[in-house]
Amino acid sequence: QVQLVESGGxxxxxxxxxxxxxxxxxxxxxxYDMSWVRQAPGKGLEWVSFIYxxxxxxxxxxxxxxxxxxSRDNAKNTLYLQMNSLKSEDTAVYYCTTWSNWGxxxxxxVSS
Numbered sequence: 001q002v003q004l005v006e007s008g009g010x011x012x013x014x015x016x017x018x019x020x021x022x023x024x025x026x027x028x029x030x031x032y033d034m035s036w037v038r039q040a041p042g043k044g045l046e047w048v049s050f051i052y053x054x055x056x057x058x059x060x061x062x063x064x065x066x067x068x069x070x071s072r073d074n075a076k077n078t079l080y081l082q083m084n085s086l087k088s089e090d091t092a093v094y095y096c097t098t099w100s101n102w103g104x105x106x107x108x109x110v111s112s
Contacts, residue, residue: 001026002024002026002027002098002100002101003023003024003025003026003094004022004023004024004038004096004097004098004101004102004103005022005103005104006021006022006094006095006096006103006104006105007020007021007022007023007105007106008020008021008106009093009094009106009107009108009109010016010107010108011078011109011111012086012100012108012109012110013086013087013110013111013112014087014088014110014111014112015085015086016086016110017083017084017085017086018083018086018108019080019081019082019083020036020080020081020083020094020096020106020108021078021079021080022034022036022078022079022080022081022103023077023078023081024077024078024095024096025077027098027101029053029072029074029077030053030054030055030074031053032053032098033050033051033053033098034050034051034070034072034079034096034097034098035047035048035050035051035069035093035096035097035098035099036048036049036050036055036070036079036081036094036095036096036097037047037093037095037096037097038090038092038093038094038095038108039092039093039095039105040089040091040092041057041091041092043092045095046061046063047061047094048060048061048064048068048081049061049064049068049070049081050070051070051071051072051079053074053075054074055071055072055074058070059070062064063089064083064090067083067084067085067086068081068082068083068084069081069082069084070082079096080100081094081096083108086110087110088110088111089110090108090110091108091109091110091111092107093106093107093108094106094108
């Protein structure tokens with residue numbers, strides 16, 4: 001069955017960095033466009049970033065543009081999100097998704 005498993009979240013100080021990973025299985029990963037979506041405490045889902053199945057194009061929400069980088073390794077069936085210059089407002093549960101399938105999420109907390 002389709003599985004998406006996020007990892008790499010944690011507590012980081014403002015200005016710090018984290019790298020999230022999403023391990024995919026149960027489907028042909030390279031055939032699927034992927035996104036990162038986040039949900040801050042008490043708020044709705046917010047789309048963060050998107051990457052084509054072949055990695056040829058990427059897109060970002062204005063709130064993370066220039067700070068976050070999405071990438072993928074299709075040989076390893078893994079999606080990544082490199083997050084730099086983190087701010088308190090980046091605190092959220094981060095999910096990887098095909099929009100049909102979702103991972104369980106990984107918590108990112110940005111606090112001093």
